[in-house]
Amino acid sequence: MNGRLAALVGPKQIEIREYPLPSVEKGALLTRVLRSNLCGSELHIWRWAHPLIKNAVMGHEMVAQVVSLGQGVESDYAGNPIKAGDRVVAPYFLTCLKCGPCSRGDLNMCQNAYRWWSQKPENPPHFTGTFATHYYIQPGQFFYKVPEELPSSIVAGANCGLSQVIFGLEKAGLSSGENLVIQGAGGLGLYATAVAKEKGAIVTVVDGIPSRLELAKEFGADHTIDLKSLSWDALKEKVLHITETKGADVVLEVSGAPAAFPEGIELLRTCGRLVSIGNVSVDKAFEVPLAPGWITRKSITIIGVVRYNPWYLLKALEFLKRTFKKLNYEKLTDKTFSLDQIQEALEQAENRTVTRAVIIP
Ligand SMILES: [Zn+2]
Ligand SMILES: [Zn+2]
Structure with a gap:
């Protein structure tokens, strides 16, 4: 055959x-x-x-x-x-x-x-x-x-995006009551929203496409920010307001936009954690200006995540089992x-x- x-x-x-x-x-x-x-x-x-x-x-x-x-x-x-x-x-x-x-x-x-x-x-x-x-x-x-x-x-989609964001958020040790900012509301961002909400985090999703932000709300986002409707300073101000002037405990970059990396560092509180998943290219064309001193002075942790430990796929299946009745994954x-x-x-x-x-x- x-x-x-x-x-x-x-x-x-x-x-x-x-x-x-x-x-x-x-x-x-x-x-x-x-x-x-x-x-x-x-x-x-x-x-x-x-x-x-x-x-x-x-x-x-x-x-x-x-x-x-x-x-x-x-x-x-x-x-x-x-x-x-x-x-x-x-x-x-x-x-x-x-x-x-x-x-x-x-x-x-x-x-x-x-x-x-x-x-x-x-x-x-x-x-x-x-x-x-x-x-x-x-x-x-x-x-x-x-x-x-x-x-x-x-x-x-479980063996790619969902397993990877569960792995990434666990590596960052995201816990109940913490503020998470997700950069990008594509498949990874929406999965991450659902996973972080189940952990009890306060989730803010940033994206430039209003229909994707609507979907982020459906997946449980507490706040959404349309990055195209605000200046960078106004966006930062909004995140400070949401986090009661502290800045985000964790930022998850799933946009694939190189600029999101230094921006994520700016949105973090001191000693915060940045999880980098979306940016995968190492070409010259993807370089962005960044003063490394920010990482030192804010004492933040950068966590890069490619793929996942394979047993996270089992966690992904269990997560879907717990949540599929209330979240419409078909929309992904x-x-x-x-x-x-x-x-x-x-x-x-x-x-x-x-x-x-x-x-x-
Ligand atoms: Zn994939
Ligand atoms: Zn091996």
Whole structure:
């Protein structure tokens, strides 16, 4: 039997290809993709701008159904029994448990993270990305069974944005009653709003698009600030007012705008914590002026967060289970495409006529 996948063969060039489904080795799983989300980082890959991923199978956010299990696979990584037909999610990256970062507990920084992620389509087991009919979960790759009550429509984003913001806010030690300022009300910002509200924080969301700020309110934001309607001084004033002149205890940068970083430092109270997630580019074009003295004088902590420790995906599923009845996660995705329409989905995401596309193979 064959499966199909979306291969990136050149800058913004997609080919739908067919390959035989791989036989499942010991410790692995073959799954059928139910839904996959089109995340911002896929656009980066599609433009041929990713340093490592080129000529690759695309897609990384997904929920899938188990087709067959390799020898020895009897339970997920939380000990739940697993069988064909069960729905599962998996971190999109590998954690080898043997490299330097893995052995000191920083599994999110595994040196082999990319080893099986979005590989060349012709290389077996072929199905290493989620814009495909099937996805191969490697031996040693964490995966979790999806709780029965969770609809697939809200689960596909769990293995990326949701797990990462839960990880980031825990690293910052955000606690009840603290003031959090979130820079950016895209998918990450909205997930973070919901997560921070459950922790009992006072949440202020800053963005330049009014409809996104409306959504932030629906996800529980106490305050929203339209950055386009205010001068920088007026915005700072507003944050000082909300935080009773202290400044934010924690700032979470999920906007991807380089200027948000020095601005976030300005919005923090002394000894506050800044979590940097959105800014990922290290090109010259993304440099911003900053006097490092501010970090010293305010004695703040900067916390950079890439990926997450894989068990945070289990926390993400548990979080969705607790909150999905009161929060409309369906609003985080807005248009559905088939696998054959993938080029169209990427183009619409690029020119922002769609916010978060869903691919149903
Ligand atoms: Zn993603
Ligand atoms: Zn490792």
